[in-house]
Amino acid sequence: MKIPLFKxxxxxxLFSLSLSHEPQNLLVFPRPLIVExxxxxxxxxxxxxxxxxxxxxxxxSPWKTVPKECAEQVKEYMTGKGYVYDLEIASKEAAEFAxxxxxxxxxxxxxxxxxxxxxxxxxPYYAAHGYGLEVFDHxxxxxxxxxxxxxxxxxxxxxxxxxxxxxxxxxxxxxxxxQHRDVTVDNLINAGFRDxxxxxxxxxxxxxxLAVVYKSDKxxxxxxxxxxxxxxxxxxxxxxxGSSVSVRSFKLPNPMYYIA
Amino acid sequence: MKIPLFKxxxxxxLFSLSLSHEPQNLLVFPRPLIVExxxxxxxxxxxxxxxxxxxxxxxxSPWKTVPKECAEQVKEYMTGKGYVYDLEIASKEAAEFAxxxxxxxxxxxxxxxxxxxxxxxxxPYYAAHGYGLEVFDHxxxxxxxxxxxxxxxxxxxxxxxxxxxxxxxxxxxxxxxxQHRDVTVDNLINAGFRDxxxxxxxxxxxxxxLAVVYKSDKxxxxxxxxxxxxxxxxxxxxxxxGSSVSVRSFKLPNPMYYIA
Numbered sequence: 269m270k271i272p273l274f275k276x277x278x279x280x281x282l283f284s285l286s287l288s289h290e291p292q293n294l295l296v297f298p299r300p301l302i303v304e305x306x307x308x309x310x311x312x313x314x315x316x317x318x319x320x321x322x323x324x325x326x327x328x329s330p331w332k333t334v335p336k337e338c339a340e341q342v343k344e345y346m347t348g349k350g351y352v353y354d355l356e357i358a359s360k361e362a363a364e365f366a367x368x369x370x371x372x373x374x375x376x377x378x379x380x381x382x383x384x385x386x387x388x389x390x391x392p393y394y395a396a397h398g399y400g401l402e403v404f405d406h407x408x409x410x411x412x413x414x415x416x417x418x419x420x421x422x423x424x425x426x427x428x429x430x431x432x433x434x435x436x437x438x439x440x441x442x443x444x445x446x447q448h449r450d451v452t453v454d455n456l457i458n459a460g461f462r463d464x465x466x467x468x469x470x471x472x473x474x475x476x477x478l479a480v481v482y483k484s485d486k487x488x489x490x491x492x493x494x495x496x497x498x499x500x501x502x503x504x505x506x507x508x509x510g511s512s513v514s515v516r517s518f519k520l521p522n523p524m525y526y527i528a
Numbered sequence: 529m530k531i532p533l534f535k536x537x538x539x540x541x542l543f544s545l546s547l548s549h550e551p552q553n554l555l556v557f558p559r560p561l562i563v564e565x566x567x568x569x570x571x572x573x574x575x576x577x578x579x580x581x582x583x584x585x586x587x588x589s590p591w592k593t594v595p596k597e598c599a600e601q602v603k604e605y606m607t608g609k610g611y612v613y614d615l616e617i618a619s620k621e622a623a624e625f626a627x628x629x630x631x632x633x634x635x636x637x638x639x640x641x642x643x644x645x646x647x648x649x650x651x652p653y654y655a656a657h658g659y660g661l662e663v664f665d666h667x668x669x670x671x672x673x674x675x676x677x678x679x680x681x682x683x684x685x686x687x688x689x690x691x692x693x694x695x696x697x698x699x700x701x702x703x704x705x706x707q708h709r710d711v712t713v714d715n716l717i718n719a720g721f722r723d724x725x726x727x728x729x730x731x732x733x734x735x736x737x738l739a740v741v742y743k744s745d746k747x748x749x750x751x752x753x754x755x756x757x758x759x760x761x762x763x764x765x766x767x768x769x770g771s772s773v774s775v776r777s778f779k780l781p782n783p784m785y786y787i788a
Contacts, residue, residue, distance in 0.1 A: 329625065
């Protein structure tokens with residue numbers, strides 16, 4: 269919402285200039301109107317920032333769509349620098365943590381990554397569906413997934429390569445179903461991801477489980493297989509919480525949708 | 529950072545007006561300078577917002593002071609509407625969760641509250657110490673605590689009264705030491721808090737424990753005493769994580785300091 273405010277004042281400046289040959293009292297007219305508008309705008313903006321903060325801090329109850337009054341802010345955030353910077357700081361902090369640990373030489377130190385909005389971006393899909401303002405449509409989203417053209421989130425790709433190079437075993441744990449395995453593998457490879465140790469998708473046994481239960485169950489299996497889950501990156505709290513949680517978790521931003 | 533931008537453009541508008549009797553080419557001079565400045569400003573602002581988001585999402589490694597370039601934003605946030613709105617949404621979501629539960633009639637359903645920056649605000653102290661820009665000084669902070677004049681955080685007071693009225697047992701669990709018990713009780717009462725069930729402060733046995741360990745130990749004792757910890761409100765992740773965690777936790781904002 270900052271750019272419109274900026275434009276508004278620029279407009280106002282130009283407007284003032286164009287009026288400057290008119291009597292002085294005309295000049296004072298548009299000012300209070302504009303200030304009133306921008307204060308309102310500012311207030312909605314702050315409330316929506318609070319809503320986004322509350323989401324990232326896991327304070328919100330499950331929600332279905334972005335609040336209507338926040339749609340514009342979410343769009344601006346997702347398409348502007350804010351989203352990129354938030355991804356960057358999450359990846360940077362994760363890489364520093366990853367580097368700070370002394371790995372054992374048995375090859376069982378693992379880093380878990382979610383896929384959607386963590387490694388791959390579905391922003392092209394959400395851009396065509398109101399950036400979270402529309403209720404999630406499984407069928408349409410599956411069609412998008414099957415295209416296999418989701419781009420990498422660059423800061424996450426960097427972290428991915430960093431932890432690989434440090435010797436972590438990378439385990440991909442996604443809510444996508446097994447029927448999307450082939451296209452998911454192709455999409456990941458085309459986007460630059462390589463050398464993962466395991467790719468776990470929802471099998472028919474996992475159908476109907478809440479994401480937080482499904483992912484906890486899978487992490488528990490990893491632990492039974494001997495893996496030590498040191499790091500976990502995901503855009504949903506249901507990627508990170510539950511049981512068999514990692515030593516440290518990194519919550520990537522996502523104000524567009526919520527998965528329980 | 530929005531108000532300075534606003535003021536800058538207002539200044540620019542007035543400046544333009546005052547120049548409007550001058551030749552036209554003079555008018556174009558200040559524009560690019562101002563745009564350049566505000567873009568830089570905007571970028572630092574976005575990076576600092578990302579830093580605050582990362583803190584609220586528990587992505588940051590332990591930190592000692594607010595990054596210098598973010599000091600201005602943190603000050604504006606803490607003294608402006610942003611902080612209030614963030615507290616309000618956290619309390620609102622907590623109250624809705626509290627209301628959604630069916631309490632048992634044995635009186636063992638508990639809500640845990642931290643005190644500093646959760647029920648009571650030390651903003652007057654931090655205002656005099658750079659809003660987190662200065663390294664924390666135990667001695668000076670203790671002197672402030674002993675004054676016993678920390679005001680209530682109003683949205684938290686509202687939640688406190690709400691959960692009391694719903695029948696929760698309120699347990700206060702603070703990192704303050706036992707030697708501050710009397711002044712803490714007086715301060716809480718003067719700020720409007722009443723009828724808590726227990727007030728737990730750090731005893732000599734708890735000295736040297738990390739906050740997250742001390743608080744987990746105390747929650748574990750509550751559970752052994754039969755309490756079901758349904759909700760927990762705190763401004764530090766160390767108030768909320770560890771073991772014997774509550775069914776749901778509510779992270780209140782705090783960009784001024786970090787406690788491990």
